[in-house]
Amino acid sequence: MTSNEMNATGIVNAVVVPHPPLIVPAVGRGQEAQITPTTVAYEKAARFVVDAKPDTVIVLSPHATMYGDYFHISPGAEASGDLRQFGAGQVRLRVTYDQELARHIGDAADRTGFPAGTQGERAPALDHATMVPLYFLNEAARGTLPFKLLRVGLSGLSYAMHYGLGQMMADAVAALGRRACVVASGDLSHYLQPSGPYGFRKEGPVYDQKVMDILGRAAFDELLALPEDLCEQAGECGQRSFVIMAGCLDGRAVQAQALSYQDVTGVGYGVCLFTPGARDDARQFLKKQEGNT
Numbered sequence: 276m277t278s279n280e281m282n283a284t285g286i287v288n289a290v291v292v293p294h295p296p297l298i299v300p301a302v303g304r305g306q307e308a309q310i311t312p313t314t315v316a317y318e319k320a321a322r323f324v325v326d327a328k329p330d331t332v333i334v335l336s337p338h339a340t341m342y343g344d345y346f347h348i349s350p351g352a353e354a355s356g357d358l359r360q361f362g363a364g365q366v367r368l369r370v371t372y373d374q375e376l377a378r379h380i381g382d383a384a385d386r387t388g389f390p391a392g393t394q395g396e397r398a399p400a401l402d403h404a405t406m407v408p409l410y411f412l413n414e415a416a417r418g419t420l421p422f423k424l425l426r427v428g429l430s431g432l433s434y435a436m437h438y439g440l441g442q443m444m445a446d447a448v449a450a451l452g453r454r455a456c457v458v459a460s461g462d463l464s465h466y467l468q469p470s471g472p473y474g475f476r477k478e479g480p481v482y483d484q485k486v487m488d489i490l491g492r493a494a495f496d497e498l499l500a501l502p503e504d505l506c507e508q509a510g511e512c513g514q515r516s517f518v519i520m521a522g523c524l525d526g527r528a529v530q531a532q533a534l535s536y537q538d539v540t541g542v543g544y545g546v547c548l549f550t551p552g553a554r555d556d557a558r559q560f561l562k563k564q565e566g567n568t
């Protein structure tokens with residue numbers, strides 16, 4: 276990375292990561308060995324984020340407070356969480372929220388009538404889809420979290436609305452002169468192995484193969500176009516996280532790298548890195564989609 280890039284503000288990079296609690300050794304107690312390739316890729320993704328020296332990390336979490344018709348952004352000055360629910364209460368993390376960024380996004384949403392903001396919090400503690408990425412970031416940063424956090428939930432709204440939220444967040448990050456990294460937390464299909472906890476459905480591997488191919492090419496137009504019934508039948512968790520992330524990178528050239536994919540536990544785990552570059556109007560995918568209808 277050149278010093279010029281280090282000084283740049285806005286969204287500086289993004290990652291897609293899964294959130295299986297058992298990948299944390301205190302939870303897995305040896306079981307994590309079956310997903311070692313995912314661990315290795317995850318450590319690389321965490322270093323990628325930490326090395327970018329973000330002011331703020333935006334975690335998109337499928338297991339934060341979620342509404343059918345509203346995107347919830349965690350309010351307040353700070354939060355903490357642990358993995359007690361998974362038998363490892365000693366894995367505990369505390370974060371400081373980027374309140375100014377949360378407020379800026381909420382204000383922008385209010386001005387445009389977009390359904391997003393810090394209202395309606397139901398679960399202040401950090402959820403496991405936030406905790407697992409933070410665990411890796413904390414390890415990569417040698418036991419500190421040298422950035423603020425913005426925790427954003429998904430909604431039952433359309434993919435286009437998720438993408439729009441990403442655009443709005445990228446604008447807010449740029450307006451405040453922040454360096455921000457986006458962590459799109461999400462597992463893939465839950466129906467990949469007959470022996471897995473949820474069994475097998477043919478749509479599972481179909482979705483996983485498609486989404487890993489799409490992410491590996493940063494082909495976010497195709498991500499927006501994935502049929503919702505395929506995603507539903509595949510029992511995916513992270514699709515809408517990935518779509519918000521894509522919105523955060525709207526209108527920019529993106530270099531993508533798919534680092535790993537595993538399905539051994541019956542749930543799909545993908546790790547990908549994204550580096551945005553210069554403006555590229557051909558990649559304004561929502562604008563293009565609207566132009567076509």
Ligand SMILES: [Zn+2]
Binds near residue numbers: 338462
């Ligand atoms: Zn999940």
